[in-house]
Amino acid sequence: xxxxxxxxxxxxxxxxxxxxxxxxxxxxxxxxxxxxxxxxxxxxxxxxxxxxxxxxxxxxxxxxxxxxxxxxxxxxxxxxxxxxxxxxxxxxxxxxxxxxxxxxxxxxxxxxxxxxxxxxxxxxxxxxxxxxxxxxxxxxxxxxxxxxxxxxxxxxxxxxxxxxxxxxxxxxxxxxxxxxxxxxxxxxxxxxxxxxxxxxxxxxxxxxxxxxxxxxxxxxxxxxxxxxxxxxxxxxxxxxxxxxxxxxxxxxxxxxxxxxxxxxxxxxxxxxxxxxxxxxxxxxxxxxxxxxxxxxxxxxxxxxxxxxxxxxxxxxxxxxxxxxxxxxxxxxxxxxxxxxxxxxxxxxxxxxxxxxxxxxxxxxxxxxxxxxxxxxxxxxxxxxxxxxxxxxxxxxxxxxxxxxxxxxxxxxxxxxxx
Numbered sequence: 001x002x003x004x005x006x007x008x009x010x011x012x013x014x015x016x017x018x019x020x021x022x023x024x025x026x027x028x029x030x031x032x033x034x035x036x037x038x039x040x041x042x043x044x045x046x047x048x049x050x051x052x053x054x055x056x057x058x059x060x061x062x063x064x065x066x067x068x069x070x071x072x073x074x075x076x077x078x079x080x081x082x083x084x085x086x087x088x089x090x091x092x093x094x095x096x097x098x099x100x101x102x103x104x105x106x107x108x109x110x111x112x113x114x115x116x117x118x119x120x121x122x123x124x125x126x127x128x129x130x131x132x133x134x135x136x137x138x139x140x141x142x143x144x145x146x147x148x149x150x151x152x153x154x155x156x157x158x159x160x161x162x163x164x165x166x167x168x169x170x171x172x173x174x175x176x177x178x179x180x181x182x183x184x185x186x187x188x189x190x191x192x193x194x195x196x197x198x199x200x201x202x203x204x205x206x207x208x209x210x211x212x213x214x215x216x217x218x219x220x221x222x223x224x225x226x227x228x229x230x231x232x233x234x235x236x237x238x239x240x241x242x243x244x245x246x247x248x249x250x251x252x253x254x255x256x257x258x259x260x261x262x263x264x265x266x267x268x269x270x271x272x273x274x275x276x277x278x279x280x281x282x283x284x285x286x287x288x289x290x291x292x293x294x295x296x297x298x299x300x301x302x303x304x305x306x307x308x309x310x311x312x313x314x315x316x317x318x319x320x321x322x323x324x325x326x327x328x329x330x331x332x333x334x335x336x337x338x339x340x341x342x343x344x345x346x347x348x349x350x351x352x353x354x355x356x357x358x359x360x361x362x363x364x365x366x367x368x369x370x371x372x373x374x375x376x377x378x379x380x381x382x383x384x385x386x387x388x389x390x391x392x393x394x395x396x397x398x399x400x401x402x403x404x405x406x407x408x409x410x411x412x413x414x415x416x417x418x
Contacts, residue, residue: 023297064365065214071203071373072124072295078194078374079302080323087324087340094325094339101329104314108148110169111141115174115272119260123267130271135283138275142311143285145171146179147314153184156329169249173256176272179231181249186234191326194293195301195374201234202293203369219360222368226289227280241263285313287353290360292319294370297348301372304337305350320347 088094118138122130148171151157152164168180186201193199204212208229212218222229234240262269280286291305305317316322318333321344325336337344350356360366 011212022031047240057114065367065369069213069367069369071209071369071371072299072300074195074301074372074374076374077376078323079319080194080320081193083343084324087343091339094336097325097328097332097335099327099329100156100158101151101331102157103331104148104151104329105167108145108167111148112146112171112174115141115145115275116260119174119268119271120264122271123264130267131274134271134274135278138271139279139283140285142175142272143283144312144314145278146174146279147316149180149183150187150316151314151330153180153187154326156327165245169245172249172253174272175276176253176257176269177231177276178246178249178253179311181243181246182234182240185240186238189238191323194323195372197373197375198237200373201237202230203371203373204229205233205237209368212368214369216361216364219367221284223357223361224281226286230280230289257262257283282357284354285309286318287350287356288313288319291317291350291353291356293372294356294360294366295358295372296350296366296370299372302343303350305347306337307352309353317350317353320344 076379109242115138118133122133125133149168152168152171155161155164157167158164165181165184168184172178172180187236188201189196192203195203212222239244257269260272280289287309288305291303293301293303295301296303302320302323304320307317310317315333316330318337321328321333321336325333328336
């Protein structure tokens with residue numbers, strides 16, 4: 001795994017308060033952790049200066065774990081809103097990249113048909129071949145569908161939010177368990193309130209973090225059951241009121257599962273479910289769960305990955321670009337980076353999703369507390385996509401949910417904020 005950074009003059013990195021990371025106005029120092037190869041397993045930090053600068057930007061490795069380990073608490077807002085404003089002021093043409101990507105629907109349809117066909121035809125093959133196909137094809141395909149649902153949660157496939165939701169439920173079918181309808185409101189809060197306690201359910205629960213900490217055996221167990229944590233954690237931190245779309249998602253999924261079982265037997269369902277479990281575990285594509293926001297560099301809470309696995313994951317590796325401009329579809333995120341290169345080139349990047357998994361599991365400096373958190377939240381009525389013709393009510397919480405989130409925040413006002 002490689003976390004590397006090449007700061008340049010005049011860039012706004014928004015990495016947090018200066019007591020967290022020293023900031024210089026001009027720098028060409030390079031920080032790298034590990035190797036740039038997808039098959040790497042090293043986890044070392046190397047800092048080198050290329051010289052010729054007035055001031056060096058000092059990117060610091062995350063703090064060592066201690067007996068009183070805690071999340072990194074920030075007093076400032078998440079970095080993406082301010083950087084988006086600054087980039088748009090300088091490059092207003094980025095707004096031309098906003099909109100919908102029509103090709104996604106055909107890519108999803110092909111993936112759903114592929115998984116359905118494989119589930120139907122792999123029932124009678126040998127177990128070694130069965131598991132090999134699941135790991136190489138099935139898990140990759142299902143992870144791709146997870147990220148297509150992520151794309152459509154931002155209403156980037158169709159003009160109307162309702163159509164994006166229906167399409168997401170279709171993409172959900174080979175995953176085997178209903179997921180798409182409940183994912184959307186949680187994910188919108190992850191964007192609006194990145195790192196906010198009680199709202200961003202992407203961050204481990206304090207009890208969960210205290211159990212896992214930086215213990216390798218527990219981190220291995222976490223990786224093996226990562227999707228279960230992602231599914232159950234939100235229902236504990238911030239339960240949602242059932243909706244008609246959730247009911248539709250459930251009924252459509254049960255109908256698909258029942259049909260697959262009736263026509264092709266238990267092994268067809270086993271193929272789909274194992275594809276889902278493995279795709280979120282020790283699988284190359286699962287590295288994005290860690291690489292996106294794991295605090296490897298002190299005070300830096302979002303990282304991009306520009307490697308080849310983006311081809312099967314709807315460019316989710318362009319994660320700083322995505323959080324800065326969540327209304328730009330996957331196919332145009334590379335254009336964002338190209339236009340505003342001086343903002344993104346200096347930021348730490350992940351060079352390997354395989355490497356970040358290995359590093360997370362084996363490095364005692366990294367663990368469940370390696371995340372940035374904050375207390376303040378923003379309005380839940382902020383629009384998901386400025387091109388939406390109608391407001392998207394499915395992307396917001398109702399009043400009871402807002403009160404619950406406020407209650408969770410008020411219970412933790414005594415937390416130390418650096």
